[in-house]
Amino acid sequence: MKKTVAAISLCFFFFCLVACVPSTKQVLATSESQVSLRNIQSRIFDTSDKEKTLRTIIATLQDLGFVIDKADTSLGTISGTKLDRYALRMTVSVRPRGQTQTLIRANAQYQLKAVEDPEPYQQFFDSLSKAMFLAAQKVD
């Protein structure tokens, strides 16, 4: 009986510990470090053609079932949403890296949660590199 009471109170304690975090903490919340997150979400491609890269990203997102929400050439960003009983939102940004390379970074949120697992990003960059006819290189 004592053990049961102890178990219940332990659960209650943990629950309070989880529950007492204010929801505003979500504004800057992230479970991964900035460096590892950038590593997971970024790839380098050997191209300097920004517009073509952006157009290929749009085509890849459409092939993956996304509907494009926003696109901006000057900023180099594309956002899209995939609705398939769930909502998956993704933003892909393109930045020049030196004279001959481009850094592409993607971040996604699934329902109410940030996607911080490397595998979905790997799958996305696999599809993208096929469409670009270029190999995706990891950031050192």
Added chain:
Amino acid sequence: MRLHYSFFVMFFFLIACVPQIPKEALQLSPESLQNRQLQTRYFDTEEKNLLSASAAVLQDLGFNLDESETRLGVIVCSKKRDARNAGQIIGSIFLALLTGVASPVDKDQVIRASLVTHPINIDTNDKIECRTAVRITFQRVVTNTQGLVSKQECIIDPEIYQEFFDKLSQSLFLEGHQI
């Protein structure tokens, strides 16, 4: 003792049941090529013409423009419409008569369309030689009488796409002839 463990198991599930991204969410599906063909058409015109004709068709269909980036050939628009379905309402009434509980039915929907053009052949001297691809994708979010999202889906109905492209070719013809 058993109760002791069951609490931990329950607590574990409470934490572990955070939804995870499906494995196939960012993978090209076998249907992706088929969907691309369904959603894409080619027109012998330059990109600028096709974009303005597309915007006109979307306006004809009652969409309001949300976002556009002509340099990348992107137009995003949406409309909010009624989503009530007679069959569903009758079903809900019958269920209410049987159980005494009114079940929520679909009430309204936001339909979003995203149109992207892609130049295939650019000829600055002869516009007739130009060739541009256009791909449109539709999706909708349906809310029910309780104000909750009941459906969120991509619309894959060949008839809808066929009808849209028929209207687009008419619009291009009208624009080409300045009617």
